[in-house]
Amino acid sequence: MQLTAYTKEFGKNLNIAYPVMLGQLGHVMVGLADNIMVGRLGAAPLAAVSLGNSLVFIALSLGIGFSFAITPLIAEADGAGDIETGKSYFHHGIIMCGINGIFLFLLLLLAKPILYHLDQPPEVVDLAIPYLEIVAFSMIPLMLFQAYKQFADGLSQTRYAMYATLIANVVNIVFNYxxxxxxxxxxxxxxxGAAMGTLISRFFMIWFIWEILRRKKKFRQYFVWSRKGLLKIDIFKRLFALGFPTALQMLFEVAIFTATVFLAGTLGTNPQAANQIALNLASMTFMVAVGLGVTATIRVGNQKGKANYHDLRRIALSTFLLVFFIEAVFAVGFILLKDWLPTLYIDNAEVILLAAQLLVVAALFQLSDGLQVVILGALRGLQDVKFPTVICFIAYWIIGFPVSWYLGKETSLGSMGIWFGLLAGLSASAFMLYLRFNSLSKKLLFSAVANEPEKQKISE
Structure with a gap:
């Protein structure tokens, strides 16, 4: 197949993806604003934000993972033109995400004492606890927002969540200041104060997206609630069957990045602050890949609903190719700007030098990090989540983390050694996930071709 068969899809991919990219970048920008403003207070407060958010990110990965189950189901129902089924998934998804938000809030409060047993600098832990307590409560409005976001994404209406997130960023920055x-x-x-700014901005997000969606004609019928069929166990089981493995996938990845925070903390306050800077910058480029991952889920889910497996495979491969090109540009940017970017956060010379070294490694894993999240999105569109979960566990915790531990703790590489482990894990994940998608999509395509003569006989 010629290259143009894939590149001609770039425009449509980006049209769906760019609002998600900007919306996801908005989430990271909340952290960026906190980091830059708190960084002016010193290395210890910046390290405290990193430590507090390390637990928050783990909880966030679980909650967002569950919410991701909504998108492929809505996309498939939309592709099949079945509004009633889509509405049922939407309503049950809101209930599921609301319960998740409350559960994650309580879980974070119970997890606070863990910070005292992770061999972290005492002054950093003391600063992190009150920050964590406030940000934990913001999980409730954030999870409800995710339900509305994933619903709109499933209908290929990705810009409304972007509006909510970007405006919420302004709210966060104002209250931070x-x-x-x-x-x-x-x-x-x-x-x-940084935590309060985050909390206020997340309550704003849920209010904004609820207000804007319910007023749009395309969404109006989805907002008609009735007691009949509101609590169907089968629907919750379907959401759980997709959401739980997806949550585990995100947990395995976020947890290994969180582990780098803890490992860097055992090396001292400055290495931990440098780790936070490099991680925040890498997260921003990753959110661009997340946008394309959501695009892959939506477009693959639509084609699955239409049973058009030839276009399904071609469209999915076009998203893989597009993210490769974009992440290659980011990789070059990280290398060229490695000495300047950390100065946006802090004026500590040692922290800046350490962060610059980490950005070189981050540049190397941009390609595999972007590819693995987009391939996961395509597999999610196929509603294939169990086997990819096993792949993620093997890649990050059987391959990646042992390398991080050994190179970071047992060699002179320090923080760079920790990040070489991330590079190994992400590369292994991208390779194995591609093999899975390639095998699965070819089977669906060959099966459809084999069944075509039978369909023609029936029609005759």
């Missing part, structure tokens, strides 16, 4: 530094009538709360 007022509450971190004690501007005007507001008290100086420092780290707790």
């Amino acid at each position: 007022l509450l971190i530094y004690g501007i005007w009538i507001f008290p100086r709360l420092e780290l707790e």
Whole structure:
């Protein structure tokens, strides 16, 4: 097949993906704003934000993973023109995400004492605890927002979540500025002020997306609730069957990045601060890949609903090729700007030098990191989630983490050794997931071709 068969899909892929990219970048920008503003207070407060968010990111991966189950089901129902089934998935998804938000809030509160037993600098832990307590509560509005976002994404209406996230960023920055530094009538709360800004912005997000979606004609019939059929166990089971493995996939990946935070913390405050800077920058480029991953889920899910497996495979491969090109550009950018980017966060010379070294490694794993998340998105569109979960576990925890531990703790590489482990895990994940998609999509295509004569006989 000629290259143009894939590149001609780039425009449509980007049209669906760019609002998701900007929306996901908006989530990271909340962390960026916190990091930059808190970084002016010193290395210890910046390391505390990193440590507190390490637990939050684990909880977030579980919650978002469950919410991702909504998108392929909505996309498949939309492709089949079945509004009633789509509405049922939407309503049950909101209930599921609301329960998840409350559960994750309580889980984070119970997990606080863990921070005292991770061999972290004591002054960093003392600063992280109050920050964590406030941000934990924001999980409730954030999970509800995810339900509405994934629903809209499933209908290929990705821009509304983008609007909510970007405007919420402005809200977060304003309240950060007022509450971190004690501007005007507001008290100086420092780290707790950053957490309050995040909490306020997330309540704004859920209000905004609810208000804008319910007013749009395309969504109006989905917002008609009735008691009949509101709590169907079969629907919850379907959401759980897709959501739980997806949550585990995200947990395995986020957990290994979180492990780098803990490993870097055992090396000292400055290595941990440098790790946070490099991780935050890498997260921003990763969110672009996440946008294409959602696009792959939506478009593959639509083609699955239509049983058009030839276009399904071609469209999926076009998203893989597109993310490869984009992440290659980011990789070059990281290498060229490695000495300048860390200065946006902090003016500590040692932290800047360490972060610059980590950005070189981050540049290397941009390609595999982007590919693995987009391939996972395509597999999610096929509703294939169990086997990819096993792949993620093997890649990150059988391959990646042991390399991080050995090179980071047992050699002179330090933080760079930790990140070489990430490179190994992400590369293994991308390779194995591609093999899975290639095998599965070819089977579906060959099966459809084999059944075509039977369909013609029936029609005759």
